[in-house]
Amino acid sequence: MRKIYYSIVCMLQLCFSYAQKHDNIWLAGYYDNVNEPGYGNASFDFQSNTAGQIGMDSYGANFESTLATMCDSSGTLLFYTNGCAVFGRNKNILLNGDGLNPGDIRNRTCPRYGYIAPKGAMALPYPGHPNKYILLHTGIKEHPKLKILWSPLYFTTIEMSPNGETGNVMSKN
8 A cells, every 4th residue: 555655646746847837827716607708717827927817718617616727838728627527728528528526426516516626636747648648636425424525536638639729538537
């Protein structure tokens, strides 16, 4: 068990060293009306040396708690997730990108609110594969004594086209 734990920690540290240039755009939001453009969603763009440009736009998804984004090496948004699905920069669900975090909680919260696991997703470049990415995301379950149980930890792989215009989820959950 210790070997597995240390292997995961080492892999995450390696991924973090690669991931630093892929976080130029952050998305944020809350449930309100996903069909009303610019209401309930916000983006923070750190492309320039300033503190960040704030934009309002509709991303076709609500971000109640779970959120992860991935940009290419030049800082252009490639994909994002709200814990329910993986969306491309064109704001459509990627091929095979729906159905993240299966279970009762997902059935009750997706797509209206987005998945409700705070800090429940992280996107990382796949080491050694320039167009491939890892999405780590955690499921949650109701527990009679603990109220919420954070489990299981899911591993999803995403492959984007070389120009970043299209992509698909290779494996999920």
